[in-house]
Every structure is written in structure tokens, then in C-alpha cells.
Amino acid sequence: MKLVGAERLTTPGLPRAVLGILIGALIGLVPVGLAAAAGLAISPAHLLLFGYLGGLLGWLTGIGAFRFWIAWALGRPIDPAEEHAAHGRAGDRSRYFRFTTDHKVIGLQYLTTFLGLLFVAGTFALLMRLELAAPGQQLLDRDAYNTIMSTHGTLMIFVALNAIVGGLGNYLVPLMIGARDMAFPKLNALSYWLVPPALLVVLLNPLFGGYDTGWTAYPPLSERANLGQQAFVSGFITLGVSSILSAVNFLVTVAGLRAPGMRISRLPIFVWSLVVTTSIVLLATSVVAAGLTMLLFDRLLGTSFFAPAGGGDPILYQHLFWFYSHPAVYIMAVPAFGAILEVAPVFARKPLFAYPLAVASFIAIGILSFMVWAHHMFVSGMADFLHIPIMVTTELISVPTGIVFLSALGTIWLGRIRFASPMLWVFGFLWCFLIGGVTGVYLADVPTNIYLTDSYFVVAHFHYTIVGGMIFGLFAGIYHWFPKFTGRIFDDGWAKAHFWLFFLGFNATFLPMFAAGIEGMRRRVADYPPELGPLNLWISASAFAIAVSMVVFAVGVVRALRSGPVAAANPWRALTLEWQVSSPPPVENFERPPIVTSGPYDYGAPLPGRSGRVPEPVGARR
Amino acid sequence: MGLEARRHLVIAGAIWAVASALGIAAVLAVGRILPVVASREAGIVDGAFVLLTAVSVPVLMLVVVGLVYSAIRFRARPGEDGEGDGPPIHGHRALEVGWLVVTLGLVGFLALYGSIGLIEIRGGERHDLRVEATALQWQWRFAYPDLGITSKELVVPVGERIQVTITSRDVVHSFSVPAFGVKMDAVPGRTTTVTVTPTEIGGYGVQCAELCGFGHTRMTADVAVVSAADFEAWVAQQRQAAQP
Numbered sequence: 082m083k084l085v086g087a088e089r090l091t092t093p094g095l096p097r098a099v100l101g102i103l104i105g106a107l108i109g110l111v112p113v114g115l116a117a118a119a120g121l122a123i124s125p126a127h128l129l130l131f132g133y134l135g136g137l138l139g140w141l142t143g144i145g146a147f148r149f150w151i152a153w154a155l156g157r158p159i160d161p162a163e164e165h166a167a168h169g170r171a172g173d174r175s176r177y178f179r180f181t182t183d184h185k186v187i188g189l190q191y192l193t194t195f196l197g198l199l200f201v202a203g204t205f206a207l208l209m210r211l212e213l214a215a216p217g218q219q220l221l222d223r224d225a226y227n228t229i230m231s232t233h234g235t236l237m238i239f240v241a242l243n244a245i246v247g248g249l250g251n252y253l254v255p256l257m258i259g260a261r262d263m264a265f266p267k268l269n270a271l272s273y274w275l276v277p278p279a280l281l282v283v284l285l286n287p288l289f290g291g292y293d294t295g296w297t298a299y300p301p302l303s304e305r306a307n308l309g310q311q312a313f314v315s316g317f318i319t320l321g322v323s324s325i326l327s328a329v330n331f332l333v334t335v336a337g338l339r340a341p342g343m344r345i346s347r348l349p350i351f352v353w354s355l356v357v358t359t360s361i362v363l364l365a366t367s368v369v370a371a372g373l374t375m376l377l378f379d380r381l382l383g384t385s386f387f388a389p390a391g392g393g394d395p396i397l398y399q400h401l402f403w404f405y406s407h408p409a410v411y412i413m414a415v416p417a418f419g420a421i422l423e424v425a426p427v428f429a430r431k432p433l434f435a436y437p438l439a440v441a442s443f444i445a446i447g448i449l450s451f452m453v454w455a456h457h458m459f460v461s462g463m464a465d466f467l468h469i470p471i472m473v474t475t476e477l478i479s480v481p482t483g484i485v486f487l488s489a490l491g492t493i494w495l496g497r498i499r500f501a502s503p504m505l506w507v508f509g510f511l512w513c514f515l516i517g518g519v520t521g522v523y524l525a526d527v528p529t530n531i532y533l534t535d536s537y538f539v540v541a542h543f544h545y546t547i548v549g550g551m552i553f554g555l556f557a558g559i560y561h562w563f564p565k566f567t568g569r570i571f572d573d574g575w576a577k578a579h580f581w582l583f584f585l586g587f588n589a590t591f592l593p594m595f596a597a598g599i600e601g602m603r604r605r606v607a608d609y610p611p612e613l614g615p616l617n618l619w620i621s622a623s624a625f626a627i628a629v630s631m632v633v634f635a636v637g638v639v640r641a642l643r644s645g646p647v648a649a650a651n652p653w654r655a656l657t658l659e660w661q662v663s664s665p666p667p668v669e670n671f672e673r674p675p676i677v678t679s680g681p682y683d684y685g686a687p688l689p690g691r692s693g694r695v696p697e698p699v700g701a702r703r
Numbered sequence: 704m705g706l707e708a709r710r711h712l713v714i715a716g717a718i719w720a721v722a723s724a725l726g727i728a729a730v731l732a733v734g735r736i737l738p739v740v741a742s743r744e745a746g747i748v749d750g751a752f753v754l755l756t757a758v759s760v761p762v763l764m765l766v767v768v769g770l771v772y773s774a775i776r777f778r779a780r781p782g783e784d785g786e787g788d789g790p791p792i793h794g795h796r797a798l799e800v801g802w803l804v805v806t807l808g809l810v811g812f813l814a815l816y817g818s819i820g821l822i823e824i825r826g827g828e829r830h831d832l833r834v835e836a837t838a839l840q841w842q843w844r845f846a847y848p849d850l851g852i853t854s855k856e857l858v859v860p861v862g863e864r865i866q867v868t869i870t871s872r873d874v875v876h877s878f879s880v881p882a883f884g885v886k887m888d889a890v891p892g893r894t895t896t897v898t899v900t901p902t903e904i905g906g907y908g909v910q911c912a913e914l915c916g917f918g919h920t921r922m923t924a925d926v927a928v929v930s931a932a933d934f935e936a937w938v939a940q941q942r943q944a945a946q947p
Contacts, residue, residue, distance in 0.1 A: 223917050293916050301891060302874040302916055389892025395875055396890060430779075431789035435799050460877060460886045460912075462895035468821055473814045483806045487799065490769045495708060496789040497779040508770055515766045519759045526813065528751040528820035531886050532737070535877060535912040600738055601881035603912050606920040685788035 093145025095178050102278070105139015106132040125308055126381055129289065133315050137278050145180040146271050168266070171668050180274060182266035183668060187273050188252025189566060192559075194276060195244040199552075200631065201284070202236035205229050207628055214621035216611045226607035228291030228309065235283055235296040235313060239320060241551045242409060245416040246362075247273070247327065249558045250355045252566065254331060256659035256666060257349045259340025259675045264333040268326055275323035283316035295605060297406075300387035300398050304379050311380065314373045321370045328359035328366075340658070342677035349657050349681045350433060353440050354419025357447040358412050365408040365451070372401030399461055403454035411450040413547055414514075415443055417554025418485045421510050424561045425492045427655045428504035432682040434491025435484070442481035442488075449478040459530045468527050475525040482518060486511065501653070502576035506557035509584045513549025517542060520595065535605075538598025541591045548587060556580075563641070564648030568664045571645060575637030579630050586626025593620050657681045708790075711776065719761070719768045726760035737884070741907060741928060743900040744824050745884030751820050758809070824884075830866035830898055832859065836909075838869065838876035838889035841918030843909060852941040856925040860934035861904050869895045877913035880926055886912055901928040 089096045109131040117123045141147060149167075152159050169176030169183045176186050177193075208229050212221045221229065251269065255262055263269045286292060290307030303310050335348070335356050348356075375386040376398065385391025387398045426433045433439065452474040455467055489511055498504065520542045523529040533539060556579075563571045593616055600616075602609050609617065651660040658675060659666070736752040737745060777789075834857065835846040846853045857880075859865050869878045871889035878897065879886040882905075887897045911922035929937065 223920055227914075227917065227919075293914070295914050297914075299875050299914070302914070305874070306916075389890075394892065396893070429777075429789060430787070432791055432793045434792065435794040438794070438799050461888045462890045462893055465825070469814075469818050472817050472821075473810075476810045476813050476817075480803065480806045480810060483802065486766055487802050490766065490773075491792075491795070491798070493773045493777065494769065495711065495792065496773070496777050497787055498773065498777050499779050500774075508774065511766060511770055515763065519763055522759060522813065523752070523755055526751060526755060526817040526820070528748050528817065528824055528884075529755060531824070532745075532748045532752075532881070532884050534886065535879070599736065601910075603879070603910060605914045608920045682793075683791070685791035 093143070093148060093180060095144070097145075098140050098143035101139035101141075101143025102136040103139070105142070106136035108139070109133070109135020125289075126311055129308060129311055130315070130377075130381065133278075133282055133312075137275075137319065140278050141271070141274060144274050146267075146274050149267055167270075168262075169668065180270050182262070182270050184251050184255050184263045184266065184269060185566075185666065185668075187269050188248055188250070190273050191243060191251055191276070192248030192566075194273075194280070195240045195248060198236055198280060199240045199244070200635075202233050202240060203628065203631060205233035205236070207624060209233060210621040210624040212607060213609070213617050215618060216609060216614050218608065221607065223607045224291065224293065227293035227605075228287055230605060231292050231295050231313075232283070232286060235317070236280075237547075238296050238409075239280065239283075241413040241547050242324065243276070243320075245420060245551065245555050245558065246324075246331075246355065246358060246412070247276075249351075249420065249555070249562065250331065250416065251327075253562065253659055254334060254352055254355055255338070256662070256670055257352050257657055258335060258338060258343050259658050259671060259677060260334060260338035261670050263330050264338055265330050269330050272323045272327040272330070275319055275326075279316040279319035279323070281316075282312045282319075286312040297402060298373070298376065299402075300376060300379065300395050301389070303376060304388060311377065314377050318370050318373055321366045324362050325366050328362040331355055331359040332363070340671075340675050340677055344677075346437075347677060347680050349423060350436065350439060351416075351419040351423040353443055354415045354422075357443040358415045361408045361412050361415075361447055361450060365405040365412075368401055369405030369409075372398055372405075375401075396458070396461055396463055399458055400455070400463075403457045404451070407454040407457065408450040410543075410546065411446055413551040415446060417510070417551045418443070420554040420558040420561075421507050422485070422488055422492070423657070424503045424557045425489050425507050426682045426684055427561070427653050428499045428501055428507070429493050429496030430499070430684050431492055431496040432680075432684055433488065434494075435488050436680075436682065438484055439488040442484035445481040446478060449474060449481070453478055456525060456530070457534075459527055460534055472525055472527050476522070479518060479522070479525075486515070501560075502571070502573060502580060503557050503561035503653075505577065505580045505584075506553050506560065509580065510550065510553035510557060513545050513553055513587070516592075517545035517549050520545065533598060535603060536598035537594045537602040537604055540604045541594035541598060544591045544594075548591075556583075561653070562659075564652050565659055565664050565666070567642060567645075568648050569641045569645035570648050570652065571641045572637060575633060575640065579634045579637060582626055582630030582633060586623055586630055589623035590620055590627060593623075656683060711772075715768055715772045718772070719764050722764045722768060723761040726764060727757050730757045730760060737881075739882040739907070740884070741882040741901055741903040741905060742884060743826075743902055745882060746902070747820055747823050748884035751816070754816065755813075758813070762809075826864075826898060828866075828898075829864060831863040832865050834859070834865055834867045836867050836869045836878055836889070837872060838878065838911065838915075838922075839872040840874065840916055841911070841922040843878075843911075843922070843924040845924075847938075850938055850942075852938060852945065854941060856927060857909055858927045858929060858934065858937050859901055860931050861901050861928050862931075864898060864900045866896055866898045869897070874915050875913050876911045876915050876922070878909060879912035880907060880909045882907035882926070888913055904928050904930060 090100050110128060113123055113127050113131050149159055167182050169181045169186055177190060212219045212226055286309035289309045289312050292306045292309035292313055294303045294306050335352060378384040379386055379388055385393035387393045387395050422433055422439060453471060455463060455471040456475045459468060523533060524542060560571060560576055597613060597616055600613060602613055648664045650663050662670060730753060735749055737749045740746055740749050833849055835848060837844045845857050869887055869889045871891045873891060876889040877886060878889055883899045885897045885899050887895050905928055907926040909924045909926050911919055
């Protein structure tokens with residue numbers, strides 16, 4: 082059925098959602114208008130707040146996020162055909178642009194949205210590196226630099242938090258545990274459709290004057306910053322709500338929808354990583370949302386939670402912020418650990434080494450991640466007695482993180498390693514995260530932290546952990562599951578060109594930043610002393626190698642989708658459940674619930690391993 | 704364990720031991736990591752840098768040797784075992800426990816060493832000279848309450864213990880003198896302190912290390928460490944300049 086004109090705007094979908102933003106924003110502005118008419122002082126901040134809230138609800142209504150719940154609440158029967166249509170039909174491209182409840186569609190919606198955002202935020206990074214290519218001012222004044230830097234940081238944090246969890250997680254978790262979908266498919270779709278308005282409002286922050294506080298938004302600076310700061314707060318809180326909804330969904334799904342025989346001792350390690358991650362999301366996100374809401378109150382209502390003039394304390398904000406934002410580092414890293422440990426056994430053709438210990442280490446990371454936040458605050462002026470316990474817990478978290486290395490190295494050791502493109506990213510991850518981990522010790526240790534904090538050493542360190550960890554894990558996963566997602570094989574030459582350009586470009590960009598930091602170069606500056614010029618020129622040039630690699634990736638994806646060879650169900654001969662169904666899987670995943678009779682990593686079993694025997698896929702006996 | 708598996712372990716272990724020894728020797732031979740060490744505190748920080756780097760060499764080498772050795776020796780060759788699997792090893796109890804014990808031991812050592820370093824750097828309340836540093840968007844102001852003078856640059860006598868009390872008039876800034884190895888935030892509504900003993904006469908810089916808005920990049924000031932006699936002369940000159 083082809084929709085035309087007015088009909089397009091009355092049926093749930095993107096056109097109606099865009100119209101919904103406009104109508105919702107107008108309705109949202111009504112109370113502000115009434116307040117103005119009553120003689121109350123209103124400011125652009127009120128317009129933005131109420132306009133955004135109204136626009137957000139209008140968008141969700143327009144896309145059709147509430148229609149089933151509204152019908153249910155009014156006691157109206159829900160048309161099964163409509164509910165079925167919301168799940169989508171195989172081969173129907175329009176389902177990717179609708180409120181679709183199929184977890185595979187939602188997974189790919191998340192993945193493409195955040196990959197797109199990765200390109201946008203990466204472009205911001207290139208602008209920064211152009212400015213920093215030489216001492217003095219190049220193309221950005223300091224206000225523009227601060228806004229670009231802040232927006233780059235904020236958007237990349239969003240990518241790191243959501244690309245694996247929302248993208249790979251949504252697609253794979255139900256398949257890996259033998260379920261037909263997530264526990265709450267409509268809630269899942271709502272989680273995704275909260276994302277676009279949040280990203281849009283943050284992206285549009287330059288229209289509101291930008292903001293110059295980085296992604297950390299420390300008050301009092303953030304209380305004085307332009308209206309762009311409020312755009313940041315609005316987007317951040319919206320994404321927080323989306324993350325919490327999605328976390329509940331993951332936890333219930335894994336707890337309740339596992340196929341017969343899928344004991345927790347047989348859960349794929351990637352599923353375990355998401356269980357831990359979403360538990361952290363559930364427990365920590367509300368704390369930062371509270372902190373940001375208090376910031377908003379200080380800005381809009383004249384409270385003084387963080388304003389010293391009214392008796393508030395700026396350090397309280399830092400505690401609230403980092404109480405979420407350090408665990409958030411593990412929200413980014415643990416799913417990457419899961420993806421890496423999922424991929425390594427397939428290409429080493431060996432069982433995952435020390436699986437129970439790896440699971441225990443994930444859980445330990447999850448618990449310890451709540452006890453280390455104040456290592457971001459060693460020079461903040463917080464009480465001195467906090468330094469030593471926080472240093473100890475910070476160093477302690479390296480023990481479970483070390484288990485990830487034990488598990489990966491133990492898996493690779495004595496294996497029959499195939500260097501297909503996913504395995505290259507596994508090796509790349511191990512190198513980069515090793516550098517991130519080792520340099521992390523200098524930041525955990527209080528004496529060296531005092532020297533290094535807020536320097537380029539920190540910039541290098543967190544890019545090694547977040548890009549070296551999360552992004553390498555993401556690409557290991559994307560190349561590994563690309564045939565499953567798309568039904569196409571990614572060209573090996575393009576994949577390897579992408580890896581080597583990215584890997585070499587990344588190391589050439591970020592290794593020298595450790596040196597810049599030790600030389601005393603501060604982070605978040607638009608300029609630096611002339612003697613650091615040559616080093617920074619080298620860094621800027623290398624950053625463009627990363628950009629080129631991402632173009633190679635984009636071309637490779639387009640080529641594979643248009644003309645890649647058709648993928649078999651199980652091209653890597655892996656044993657987990659998602660490989661036992663067609664590529665891409667049917668809409669209902671499994672015709673009948675699979676019965677699981679063995680573990681996900683029984684490679685080489687039974688003996689002997691050298692006989693060249695091809696194992697049959699034992700993960701799923703129907 | 705099979706004979707061949709043991710052979711791999713012995714060879715890789717030997718490479719690791721040699722690489723680690725060479726690496727540690729190189730770190731100790733270089734002996735200094737910070738570009739400028741102009742205070743007692745910077746000396747402590749530099750010592751910590753050298754020790755942490757020496758400790759991290761064997762850790763780094765363990766993973767690097769493991770990865771490179773595996774990539775070369777355990778790569779599936781086309782034609783030879785190309786489709787085969789590796790041995791079905793699910794774990795190794797002694798290795799897992801040993802790994803945990805060693806990493807826990809390392810953490811214990813680092814935590815103890817870091818705690819001692821922190822106590823050494825703080826070094827108690829005793830001081831010879833007080834300086835009040837005030838941060839505001841976007842400049843530094845220094846006052847010497849016991850001498851009754853103010854200044855736009857930080858001038859301190861060599862060898863004396865200086866207590867800097869730091870306040871901010873507006874947003875969070877950070878008082879950072881890389882050559883002294885000290886850094887402390889300037890928080891509005893609070894007073895923070897650092898104590899530092901300069902050991903080398905020379906010119907250095909103080910820079911704001913916490914993002915504080917538009918002028919953050921340019922929020923720097925000069926630091927001069929001078930002899931006791933030069934300091935007296937500078938104080939006299941400042942007093943004279945302050946007279947009408």
C-alpha cells in the first residue's frame with residue numbers, strides 16, 4: 082500500500098514523528114506563554130526546556146511508541162495484525178525506519194545510528210586536530226574549539242556506551258540464549274526511539290551558543306555556560322532513561338527467556354558481559370541523572386546545590402558525576418571484553434580458557450567499578466583520607482581485568498589461529514588495552530596521578546582504553562557477525578586494509594600523546610607552547626590515517642551489501658546458537674525452541690585435537 | 704602437558720625473561736622520566752615514574768611475547784592442519800591461581816608504594832613561607848601575607864618549604880606547576896593547599912589544568928625560583944613598587 086499526502090502524516094512513522102516534534106514543541110511552549118502572559122520572567126532556557134520535552138513526547142507519539150499501551154490502558158482490543166506488522170516482515174526495508182519490535186531490527190537501528198554518530202564525532206576530532214596541528218590559532222577561535230571539543234567528547238561517550246550494548250547486544254542476546262525476542266519488545270523499541278531526539282538536541286547545541294565544559298560539565302562553569310549546556314543535559318538525561326529501560330529488558334530476557342538446557346554455566350561469555358554491564362547501567366545511571374537534574378535546577382530555578390555563593394559545593398557534583406561515569410567506563414569496556422572473548426575461541430579453534438574465572442572477573446569488575454570513582458578527583462581538594470582507599474580499589478580492579486588477558490592468551494596459546502579480520506581486531510584489542518591498562522597504573526598511583534591528571538597523558542590513556550578497548554571490540558564483533566547480520570560476506574582485502582590503517586593510525590596518533598602529557602601539555606587546550614609543535618603536527622597527520630581507514634570501512638560495507646557473496650548460516654564454523662540459524666536469521670529466530678545439550682566453546686572436543694576433525698555444530702540440537 | 708606444549712612454554716618464557724631484563728635495564732639506565740625536576744616533590748614523583756615503568760616492563764612483555772609468539776607459531780598454515788582444531792584445554796587450575804596470586808601481590812606492592820609516596824609528598828604542615836594563590840577567569844594572583852606583598856608571578860626562594868593556599872573567585876581552576884610535580888584544584892568556596900620545596904634555581908611556569916572556559920588555554924603565569932638573597936631583593940622591590 083502506497084501512502085500519500087495526509088495519510089502519511091496520520092499513520093505512525095517518520096513523517097508523523099517529525100510533525101509530532103513540531104506540534105509537541107508548540108504544545109510544550111503553551112505553559113511558557115501563559116507564564117509570560119501572567120507577567121513572570123521567562124528566558125530562552127525555559128523555551129528550550131519545555132519545547133524539548135514537548136517535542137520529545139510529540140516525536141514518540143508520532144512514531145507510534147505509545148499506541149499499544151494507550152489501547153491497552155483504554156481497554157481497547159489490540160489488533161493482532163497490527164501487532165504482527167509492528168514486528169516486521171523479512172525483506173521489508175521500511176521496518177528499519179518504523180517503530181519495529183523485532184530485536185534484530187532494533188539492534189541494527191542502534192548499530193547504524195551509533196556508527197553514523199561515530200563518523201560525525203570523528204569529524205569533530207579532525208577539526209580539533211587541524212586546529213592543534215600547529216601552535217597559535219588556525220581555523221577555530223577558542224570558543225569554537227571548546228564547543229567542538231565538548232561535543233566530540235559527549236558524542237563519543239554516547240557511541241561508546243551504546244554501540245555494542247544497543248547494537249550487538251540487542252541483535253545477539255536473544256539469538257544466543259535461544260529466545261524468539263527480548264522480554265519486552267515494545268519497551269525495546271521505545272528505548273531506541275528515545276535516542277534520535279537526544280542525539281539531535283546535543284548535535285544542535287551550537288545553535289544555542291555551544292558549551293565549553295567538556296563532557297564532564299563541572300559546575301560552577303557549567304552553571305554559567307551558554308544554553309548549549311542545557312541541550313547537553315537534556316540529551317544526556319534522555320539517553321540515560323533509554324539505557325535504564327534497555328537494561329531492565331536485557332536482565333529480564335536473560336533471566337527468563339533462556340532455551341531449555343541453556344544453563345547459566347553455558348551462557349556465551351558475550352551474554353555474561355551484557356548481564357554485568359546492564360546491571361551497572363541500572364544501578365549507576367540514575368545517580369548521574371540526579372546530578373545533572375540538580376545542575377539544571379541550579380541553572381533554571383536558582384537553587385544552589387553546587388553554587389558556593391548559596392552554600393552549595395562544586396565537589397558534590399564531581400562525586401555524583403564520577404559515581405556514574407567511572408562505572409560507565411566499564412559499561413563501555415565489559416561488552417568489548419565479552420565480544421573479544423566470544424570471537425577468540427572461534428578463530429583459535431580452542432575452548433575459551435578459564436571460562437568460569439572470566440565470568441567471575443566480569444562480576445568482580447561490576448562490583449569494584451562502584452568503588453573507584455574518586456581516582457578522577459585526586460587533585461580536586463577532596464578529603465585526603467579518601468586517596469589511599471580509592472588508590473587501592475583502583476589498583477585492585479586490575480586483577481579481574483588481568484583475567485581477561487589470561488583468558489584471551491590462554492585461548493590463543495596452542496590454538497590453530499585463523500587470522501580472518503575479526504581475529505586481527507582481537508589481537509589489536511589486546512595490544513591497545515594492554516597499553517591502556519599499564520598506563521592506567523600511573524593514573525591509579527597518587528604521586529604520578531598528581532603529575533599526570535588533566536594532561537595529554539590522560540587523553541592518550543582513555544583513548545587507549547575506550548577506542549583501544551570498546552571500538553576494537555566493536556569492530557571485532559562487526560566483522561565477526563557481519564555475515565549473520567547481512568547475509569553477505571565482507572571482502573577480506575577491504576576488511577584487512579581497514580584494520581591495518583586503523584591500527585597503525587591509532588597507535589601513531591595516541592602513543593605520542595603520552596609523551597606530550599609527560600612534557601606537561603594540558604588537555605582541553607586550543608593552543609600549546611611552540612616547542613610541542615612538531616609532536617602535535619605528527620599527531621594531527623596520523624589522525625587522518627584513522628579517518629581514511631573509516632572511509633575504507635564505509636566503502637567495504639557498501640560493497641559487501643551491494644555485491645558481497647551470500648553468506649552461509651555458519652561461515653566461521655562457530656558453536657554458539659546464533660550460527661545454527663540462517664544468515665540473516667528468520668523473523669522468529671527459531672522455528673521451535675532449540676534444546677541446548679553442550680557448552681558454547683567445545684572446540685577440539687573430543688580428543689585428539691590434531692586429527693583435523695571438523696566438529697559438528699553441537700550448540701543446538703533441535 | 705605434552706612435550707611440545709612444554710617446549711613452547713620454555714622458549715617463550717626465555718624470550719620473555721630476556722626481553723624483560725633488557726627493558727628493565729634500559730629504564731634504570733635512563734633513570735629519569737620527567738623533563739624537569741625542580742623540587743623535592745617532583746623528585747618523589749619522578750622516582751615513582753621510574754619504578755612503575757620498571758614494574759610494567761615484565762607485564763607488557765608477557766602479553767606482547769604471548770601475542771607475537773602465538774601469531775607466529777600457532778598460526779594455522781594452509782594445507783597443514785588448516786581445518787583442524789586446537790587441543791580441548793578449558794583451563795589450568797594452577798596457572799589461574801598463580802596468575803591471581805601474582806597480580807594480587809603486585810597490587811599490594813603498588814598500593815603500599817603509592818601510599819608511602821603520597822605521605823612523603825604531603826610531608827606535614829611545617830613550612831617556611833606562605834603564598835596565597837588566587838585563581839580567576841583567566842589569571843593567577845599571588846599574595847605573600849607574611850611579607851605584605853602581591854605579585855602576578857610566583858617568586859619563591861630555593862630550598863625553603865613553601866605552602867601555597869589556593870582559592871578561586873569564580874569557577875574550578877587547577878594550580879599546576881609541572882616542574883614542581885604539584886597540582887591542586889582551586890575550588891570556589893573552599894581553600895586547598897599544596898606544599899612544595901623548590902630545589903633548582905630557574906624559570907618555570909604555572910598553568911591552569913582544569914577546563915575553566917574561554918581563556919583556559921592562556922591561563923598561565925611565570926614561576927621563578929631564586930636564591931635567598933635575590934628573593935630578599937625582589938621582596939624589597941615589590942614593596943617599593945607598592946608605595947605611592
